[in-house]
Amino acid sequence: MFDIVIEGGQVLDGTGSPARRADVGIAGGDITAVGDLRSADAARRINAAGLHVAPGFIDTHTHTEGVLLGDPQHAMGLRQGITAEIFGLDGLSYAPLSRENYLLNRRYLAGLLGWPPEDLDTTTVAAFRRAYHRTVSINTAYLAAHGAIRLEALGFRDAPLVGDPLDHARRLVRDSIEDGAVGISSGLNYYPNAWADTAELIALADAVHDAGSIHVIELRQANPERAFAGGGLAEAMEVGRRSGARIHIAHHRTQPWSAGQAEELLAEAEKAKAEGVDVTFDIYPYPTGSSYPLSYVPAWAHEGGPDGLLARLEDPADRARIVEHMDTTHHESRPWNPLTSVVFSHVPRQPELDGARLADIAADRGITAGAALSDLLLENELELSYVIAAPASTGRWRQTGRDAIALLARDDYMVCSDITPVGSVCHPRSFGAYPRFLGRLRRAFGVLSLEAMVARMTDVPARRFGLTGRGRLAPGFRADVVVFDAERVIDTATYDDPRQHPAGIPFVLVNGQIAVDDERPTGVLAGEAVP
Numbered sequence: 348m349f350d351i352v353i354e355g356g357q358v359l360d361g362t363g364s365p366a367r368r369a370d371v372g373i374a375g376g377d378i379t380a381v382g383d384l385r386s387a388d389a390a391r392r393i394n395a396a397g398l399h400v401a402p403g404f405i406d407t408h409t410h411t412e413g414v415l416l417g418d419p420q421h422a423m424g425l426r427q428g429i430t431a432e433i434f435g436l437d438g439l440s441y442a443p444l445s446r447e448n449y450l451l452n453r454r455y456l457a458g459l460l461g462w463p464p465e466d467l468d469t470t471t472v473a474a475f476r477r478a479y480h481r482t483v484s485i486n487t488a489y490l491a492a493h494g495a496i497r498l499e500a501l502g503f504r505d506a507p508l509v510g511d512p513l514d515h516a517r518r519l520v521r522d523s524i525e526d527g528a529v530g531i532s533s534g535l536n537y538y539p540n541a542w543a544d545t546a547e548l549i550a551l552a553d554a555v556h557d558a559g560s561i562h563v564i565e566l567r568q569a570n571p572e573r574a575f576a577g578g579g580l581a582e583a584m585e586v587g588r589r590s591g592a593r594i595h596i597a598h599h600r601t602q603p604w605s606a607g608q609a610e611e612l613l614a615e616a617e618k619a620k621a622e623g624v625d626v627t628f629d630i631y632p633y634p635t636g637s638s639y640p641l642s643y644v645p646a647w648a649h650e651g652g653p654d655g656l657l658a659r660l661e662d663p664a665d666r667a668r669i670v671e672h673m674d675t676t677h678h679e680s681r682p683w684n685p686l687t688s689v690v691f692s693h694v695p696r697q698p699e700l701d702g703a704r705l706a707d708i709a710a711d712r713g714i715t716a717g718a719a720l721s722d723l724l725l726e727n728e729l730e731l732s733y734v735i736a737a738p739a740s741t742g743r744w745r746q747t748g749r750d751a752i753a754l755l756a757r758d759d760y761m762v763c764s765d766i767t768p769v770g771s772v773c774h775p776r777s778f779g780a781y782p783r784f785l786g787r788l789r790r791a792f793g794v795l796s797l798e799a800m801v802a803r804m805t806d807v808p809a810r811r812f813g814l815t816g817r818g819r820l821a822p823g824f825r826a827d828v829v830v831f832d833a834e835r836v837i838d839t840a841t842y843d844d845p846r847q848h849p850a851g852i853p854f855v856l857v858n859g860q861i862a863v864d865d866e867r868p869t870g871v872l873a874g875e876a877v878p
């Protein structure tokens with residue numbers, strides 16, 4: 348007797364093996380049989396004729412931990428077929444943090460992560476993870492955030508960790524992994540992370556290596572003078588080389604200004620791999636990104652956290668220095684996310700500016716882009732988020748899509764969404780990343796078989812991040828399952844109109860319970876804190 352039988356579909360087991368026609372039997376939250384189950388008893392049968400049945404997608408990079416407890420249904424992820432999300436990315440999250448540091452960091456990160464419950468227990472990774480167990484629709488895993496660890500060790504201070512604070516931080520890395528974190532994450536364009544030097548990163552990665560875990564790195568553009576070889580992939584590879592830790596590079600892809608240069612993008616990694624560095628990557632299928640704009644503010648202005656930053660934005664002399672830094676460092680002549688490409692996705696005190704370009708706001712106010720951003724940060728008490736505008740050239744856009752498929756064809760690549768859920772005009776990846784790869788780009792560019800693409804959404808990330816019992820559709824694995832129409836599946840979210848669910852993904856099961864039934868979220872909250 349099965350709880351559910353999914354019958355008549357083409358089964359993709361997640362390993363890349365050819366699809367085959369089979370029925371899938373589920374009991375007690377597990378997959379218990381794959382084969383001919385036409386005559387088996389089942390409380391519920393799902394007809395998957397003409398559809399594909401795959402393990403639920405495992406998303407290696409999201410920013411949903413702040414909003415998930417307030418919106419536990421989480422349709423934006425679930426409707427993409429995502430059944431497990433790894434959060435705590437870019438070194439920006441909430442555990443381990445003392446009560447006082449949690450309340451501070453909650454304010455500092457509100458533009459990116461929203462407002463999690465004020466009484467959330469973040470004092471240990473174990474306590475933090477418990478809050479998401481059987482209370483939300485998806486499974487979740489956590490990367491202990493370098494930023495949180497740094498706050499506990501040194502506070503919001505502009506200095507690399509050395510001596511006792513560094514020992515403290517290394518202890519927190521070990522404790523966090525023991526408490527169930529699947530690794531740690533560093534985001535080297537964001538504070539307090541970006542105050543680290545390469546030696547600090549190596550020391551933390553060394554603790555990660557001792558614990559047999561993984562260090563996820565968002566590559567450095569900020570404070571390059573503190574970095575080995577000026578930051579970027581060279582620094583991250585040096586961390587891998589010197590620590591021996593497994594390294595995973597966040598959303599590594601070409602952008603409009605580097606379209607067609609996928610090979611150059613990986614040159615440093617190829618060198619390091621030849622020397623034995625164990626490195627993998629993830630990618631989302633869009634030409635530009637999204638974040639919160641505190642990373643545009645110079646390093647020194649973040650000292651003391653949100654209160655220090657607000658005081659400096661209010662002080663005329665400090666404000667002038669901040670504006671000058673932003674207008675010169677992030678000038679439109681620079682390729683990396685210039686201020687002129689910023690489109691606000693979330694301006695809570697002036698919602699009429701959601702979707703507006705910073706350059707237009709600056710022109711309306713008759714001031715520079717840096718000055719306008721300073722004013723908006725102050726007016727919104729730092730709570731802003733933005734999307735980098737889609738490229739004007741459709742040719743470059745198309746090339747970044749072609750590059751993304753070529754990169755994903757490598758066996759050291761996997762898929763992520765980088766869901767940034769905050770804002771009425773959020774990045775379309777939050778609703779469309781998986782179906783965009785699975786439908787639109789796969790059909791447009793070929794290159795990658797359906798089987799290989801699904802493997803990079805399921806078994807590959809499960810093994811890399813140690814999510815045992817997940818990522819495969821086979822007896823003995825947990826029943827996280829997605830049923831989709833390979834010919835019809837497509838993203839519908841756009842830069843202009845991002846909050847649109849995809850088509851062609853009728854059923855999603857999490858731990859053997861139906862979370863999406865004929866494209867409708869059921870309200871079931873069966874997600875577990877994993878692994």
Ligand SMILES: [Zn+2]
Pocket residue numbers: 408409410436437765
């Ligand atoms: Zn991110």
